Amino acid sequence: MTMIQTDAVVIGAGPVGLFQAFQLGLLGLQAHLVDVLPEPGGQCVALYPDKPIYDIPGLPVCTGRELSAQLLAQAAPFLKADTTTGLAPLHLGEQVMRLEVDDTLPLGPFRFHVHTSTGTHLAARAVFVAAGAGAFVPKTLPIPGMQASAPAWNLHHHLPAVGQQAPWAGAHLVIAGGGDEALQSVLDILAQPSDQHPAQLTLLHRRDQFQAEATLQSQVRALIDTGRIDLTLGVPEACETTDSLGLIALRLAAAQGVTRLPLDHLLVRLGMSPKLGPLSDWGLALDRKQVSVNPATFESNVPGIYAVGDINTYPGKKRLLLCGFHEATLAAHAASLALNPDEPQHLLYTTTSPLLHRRLGLT
Amino acid sequence: MTMIQTDAVVIGAGPVGLFQAFQLGLLGLQAHLVDVLPEPGGQCVALYPDKPIYDIPGLPVCTGRELSAQLLAQAAPFLKADTTTGLAPLHLGEQVMRLEVDDTLPLGPFRFHVHTSTGTHLAARAVFVAAGAGAFVPKTLPIPGMQASAPAWNLHHHLPAVGQQAPWAGAHLVIAGGGDEALQSVLDILAQPSDQHPAQLTLLHRRDQFQAEATLQSQVRALIDTGRIDLTLGVPEACETTDSLGLIALRLAAAQGVTRLPLDHLLVRLGMSPKLGPLSDWGLALDRKQVSVNPATFESNVPGIYAVGDINTYPGKKRLLLCGFHEATLAAHAASLALNPDEPQHLLYTTTSPLLHRRLGLT
Numbered sequence: 001m002t003m004i005q006t007d008a009v010v011i012g013a014g015p016v017g018l019f020q021a022f023q024l025g026l027l028g029l030q031a032h033l034v035d036v037l038p039e040p041g042g043q044c045v046a047l048y049p050d051k052p053i054y055d056i057p058g059l060p061v062c063t064g065r066e067l068s069a070q071l072l073a074q075a076a077p078f079l080k081a082d083t084t085t086g087l088a089p090l091h092l093g094e095q096v097m098r099l100e101v102d103d104t105l106p107l108g109p110f111r112f113h114v115h116t117s118t119g120t121h122l123a124a125r126a127v128f129v130a131a132g133a134g135a136f137v138p139k140t141l142p143i144p145g146m147q148a149s150a151p152a153w154n155l156h157h158h159l160p161a162v163g164q165q166a167p168w169a170g171a172h173l174v175i176a177g178g179g180d181e182a183l184q185s186v187l188d189i190l191a192q193p194s195d196q197h198p199a200q201l202t203l204l205h206r207r208d209q210f211q212a213e214a215t216l217q218s219q220v221r222a223l224i225d226t227g228r229i230d231l232t233l234g235v236p237e238a239c240e241t242t243d244s245l246g247l248i249a250l251r252l253a254a255a256q257g258v259t260r261l262p263l264d265h266l267l268v269r270l271g272m273s274p275k276l277g278p279l280s281d282w283g284l285a286l287d288r289k290q291v292s293v294n295p296a297t298f299e300s301n302v303p304g305i306y307a308v309g310d311i312n313t314y315p316g317k318k319r320l321l322l323c324g325f326h327e328a329t330l331a332a333h334a335a336s337l338a339l340n341p342d343e344p345q346h347l348l349y350t351t352t353s354p355l356l357h358r359r360l361g362l363t
Numbered sequence: 364m365t366m367i368q369t370d371a372v373v374i375g376a377g378p379v380g381l382f383q384a385f386q387l388g389l390l391g392l393q394a395h396l397v398d399v400l401p402e403p404g405g406q407c408v409a410l411y412p413d414k415p416i417y418d419i420p421g422l423p424v425c426t427g428r429e430l431s432a433q434l435l436a437q438a439a440p441f442l443k444a445d446t447t448t449g450l451a452p453l454h455l456g457e458q459v460m461r462l463e464v465d466d467t468l469p470l471g472p473f474r475f476h477v478h479t480s481t482g483t484h485l486a487a488r489a490v491f492v493a494a495g496a497g498a499f500v501p502k503t504l505p506i507p508g509m510q511a512s513a514p515a516w517n518l519h520h521h522l523p524a525v526g527q528q529a530p531w532a533g534a535h536l537v538i539a540g541g542g543d544e545a546l547q548s549v550l551d552i553l554a555q556p557s558d559q560h561p562a563q564l565t566l567l568h569r570r571d572q573f574q575a576e577a578t579l580q581s582q583v584r585a586l587i588d589t590g591r592i593d594l595t596l597g598v599p600e601a602c603e604t605t606d607s608l609g610l611i612a613l614r615l616a617a618a619q620g621v622t623r624l625p626l627d628h629l630l631v632r633l634g635m636s637p638k639l640g641p642l643s644d645w646g647l648a649l650d651r652k653q654v655s656v657n658p659a660t661f662e663s664n665v666p667g668i669y670a671v672g673d674i675n676t677y678p679g680k681k682r683l684l685l686c687g688f689h690e691a692t693l694a695a696h697a698a699s700l701a702l703n704p705d706e707p708q709h710l711l712y713t714t715t716s717p718l719l720h721r722r723l724g725l726t
Contacts, residue, residue, distance in 0.1 A: 019420050026418065054713035054723055055389065057382050057688040058419050058430050060437040064714075067421050074423040295658050296679030316659030316693050318710055325420040326689030330679050347681055350417035351427075360417055 002121070004087065006032045008335065009114045009124040011096050011279075014042020016309030016324035017130035018071040021089075023332035024128075025078025026348075026356055029339070032122050033079075034114065036095040036135040038158060041068030044321075046136055046272055057322055067321075077361045093158075094118045095135050099127065099282050107304050107338050126335045129284075129291060129300075129307040130328065133274035140268050141176060145239045145247075152246035156267045159188055166196040171264035173198035174250070176236070178205035182269035183216040186229060202230040204250070204261065232261055239266075279311075287313050297334035298327045304338070306331040365484070367450065369395045371698065372477045372487040374459050374642075377405020379672030379687035380493035381434040384452075386695035387491075388441025389711075389719055392702070395485050396442075397477065399458040399498040401521055404431030407684075409499050409635055420685055430684075440724045456521075457481045458498050462490065462645050470667050470701050489698045492647075492654060492663075492670040493691065496637035503631050504539060508602045508610075515609035519630045522551055529559040534627035536561035537613070539599070541568035545632035546579040549592060565593040567613070567624065595624055602629075642674075650676050660697035661690045667701070669694040 008024050010017045013035035021031040037046055044053075044064030052061045059067070072079075081088040094116035105111040110123035138157035140146040146155070160166050166189070173189070175182055186203060189196075203220070208231070210217050223229045234252030240260075241247050249262045276289055285292045285301040290313035293299060298306050298314075308331050309324035317323070337345050350356050357363075371387050373380045376398035384394040400409055407416075407427030415424045422430070435442075444451040457479035468474040473486035501520035503509040509518070523529050529552070536552070538545055549566060552559075566583070571594070573580050586592045597615030603623075604610050612625045639652055648655045648664040653676035656662060661669050661677075671694050672687035680686070700708050713719050720726075 015420075022418075048714055051714045054437075054719070055385075056421050057378075057685070058425070058433045058437070059421050060433060062421070070421045070423060074417075074421070296677075314659075316697065318693060318696060320692060320710070322420070322685075322692060323689050326686050329683060329685060330681060333681060334679065347683070351411055351414045356417070 002085075003123055004032060004121065005110055005123045006030050006089065007124065007339070008032070008126045008128055009034065009112065009122045010128045010130055011035075011114075012042060012130035012132055012309070012311075013037070013040040013090060013092065014130065014132050014309070015044055015067060015071050015321050016132070016328055017042070017128070018068070018075045019325050020128050020130050020308060020328040020332065021078050022071075022075040023329045024335070025075070026350070026359060027332055027336040028359060029126075029332070029336060030089065031078065031128070032089040032091065032124070034091045034094050034096050034116055034120070034122070036093070036117075036137060038093045038161060040072055040090065040092065041065065042132050043136065044068050053321075055320065055322065077359070091116060091118075091120055091122075094120055095137070095277065097278055099278070101282075101302065101304075112304065125304070125339050127305045128328070128331060128335075129279065129305065129311055130309045130324070131276075131279065132310045134276040134279070134311070135274065136272045137275050137277075138268065139270040139273045141236050141239075141250075141270070143236050143238055145241060146268070152241055152266075154246040154265045156265065157269075159185060159267075166192060166198075168198045168265040168267075169196050170199050172200040172202070172262070173265045173267060174202045174204050174232075174261060174263040175267045175269055176204045177269040177271075178203075178207075178210045178212070179269075179271060180212045180216060181271055183210060183212045183220045185267060185269045186220055186223065187216070190223070190228070198265070200230070201228075202232050202261070202263070204232045204234065204236070204252075206233065206235045208233055234259055234261070290317075293327075296330070298331035299334060304335075306335060365448075366486055367395060367484070368473055368486045369393050369452065370487065370702070371395070371489045371491055372397065372475065372485045373491045373493055374398075374477075375405060375493035375495055375672070375674075376400070376403040376453060376455065377493065377495050377672070378407055378430060378434050378684050379495070379691055380405065380491070381431070381438045382688050383491050383493050383671060383691040383695065384441050385434075385438040386692045387698070388438070389713070389722060390695055390699040391722065392489075392695070392699060393452065394441065394491070395452040395454065395487070397454045397457050397459050397479055397483070397485070399456065399480075399500055401456045401524060403435055403453065403455065404428065405495050406499065407431050416684075418683065418685065440722070454479060454481075454483055457483055458500070458640065460641055462641070464645075464665065464667075475667065488667070488702050490668045491691070491694060491698075492642065492668065492674055493672045493687070494639075494642065495673045497639040497642070497674070498637065499635045500638050500640075501631065502633040502636045504599050504602075504633070506599050506601055508604060509631070515604055517609040517628045519628065520632075522548060522630075529555060529561075531561045531628040531630075532559050533562050535563040535565070535625070536628045536630060537565045537567050537595075537624060537626040538630045538632055539567045540632040540634075541566075541570075541573045541575070542632075542634060543575045543579060544634055546573060546575045546583045548630060548632045549583055549586065550579070553586070553591070561628070563593070564591075565595050565624070565626070567595045567597065567599070567615075569596065569598045571596055597622055597624070653680075656690075659693070661694035662697060667698075669698060 007029040008031040049065040100113040234254035291307035308327040370392040371394040412428040461478040463476040597617035654670035671690040
């Protein structure tokens, strides 16, 4: 496992995390971003990609997806892949699992060690928690064997990324859920080339009624009515696994008693739920699950760990994106001063500063 | 003189002042904006309309003019003219001259009285100072008679607004200055229909060299060389006025001794300079000419007077537009709580709130 050394780790690649990387970059500090979601944008993209937002200053209306794309474009000069390693500083689909602070070192050197769920090890001089409501992790079925730290290989919570093989091609796939996410997954899977289709596709829901948009419902109903997919009703109570095959069946409480649903792959699509996760073990002073920060620096009680956006709290706090942008900016300046106390810290403007223009990659 | 009653007066219609009106509007509070400049946008439009800005979150690049236009469009739902009086809540070309606080009243009623240079009287429940570096007022000639509180009727510092008659049509106009502003004014005036032209146009500058963009210089030089305009060199030392005619001549220190430049109209175009102005008499606690505020509310030491944007200071303050947007937002919420303490104050989101959608004028 390679260790990556960087000035800053930003936990969360939502709007505020992206802007954090931008502000750090303007100050000459390289950031690596880590997010559990498969794409940048956080809640904006995961929960309301197409809903209009009206209160971003200077953007009378934009969708969550548009805002994220703009913030990603803005931060792009600072998210380039390393020319020697080829590694980009954006680690997606990875959850931060562990943070070690080397208390024997002063501020400045690489005293923070961040380890992610896929084994990435980032050594950093400062950490910025921009984790919103926490890591947005998919809800799973509330039965034993589902939340295991080593989930079965054939238990899934996401669709394959664009261009990736469908693991369930030619097999029996069960999709659990009755909301927008589950129904949309049915349509997305069947919209793939036919060699990526499961041989059999079963939608599992607790009752014969969906909580989803009307158009989604009618499309999925048509697939059920024509026998293209199966609908199975029941509440999962337990699962069956084997060492070699992983998950092989679910046991369901159904109207007709307990039934057994054999399967090759299980895709759980019950929506997302935010989890503070490992953050709660880092010794950060919390106030009602938010990280308490100093509003002059947005530093937590642990020197070198900053918290910005929805995850922090301070007197007057409002959980608005535009406030997170301000917080990220002041946090970047505070970190710059703490890490490089001997450098001049007078404020430069992007409109006029040749140094900032060079950092932004402008001619 | 009519008195206008309003929830809030915002002093300054720059980017932060415009966003202040927007945030107040979202909270159901009507604001009236006052600015000394002839158009909204503040410094962004007056000083760097065409320069790119790179650090507005979600706008990878925009000019000062574009940003102002976007903020004006965003605030538009809250800047509509009153349906009965026809008055729009945007008072441009007016400087706030006087503020009276009726200390006998508690917070809530119209305890603030704002009087502007054109006689507008606004009675307000709260005041937001979003005055940037102060009122951007045109520099005038440093000679007696120019800074008078009642300037001569034929002394000008601005071009007429679009569609207005030129006061100097058919007369002798002297333009003082040798920078971009003065040279651009020469071209702008001659670009008008010929019935708006002065009969004689003299450019007055202290030496035969301009400090302006090369293209402006060459255009104006061509006008001088062809005799279309006169160039007079000299440093104004005094002016002559009469009661009936106003300003009639300038006395100049020139290479050949003191000379006299007769004129019908004088247009002084020496650029802008920010003035804290009457603000300094309002009992606001200042720290190095900035208004000290509480960073939870952005309220000054005078209850009900808030300060946002470049004019304020607090621990960690950075004079950046995006910080001003945050400050305006928290100030609006603090004022809403102070003015309407019995109303529920839970945060609504523009993405989801039907109440905010109604206030924004969305269907």
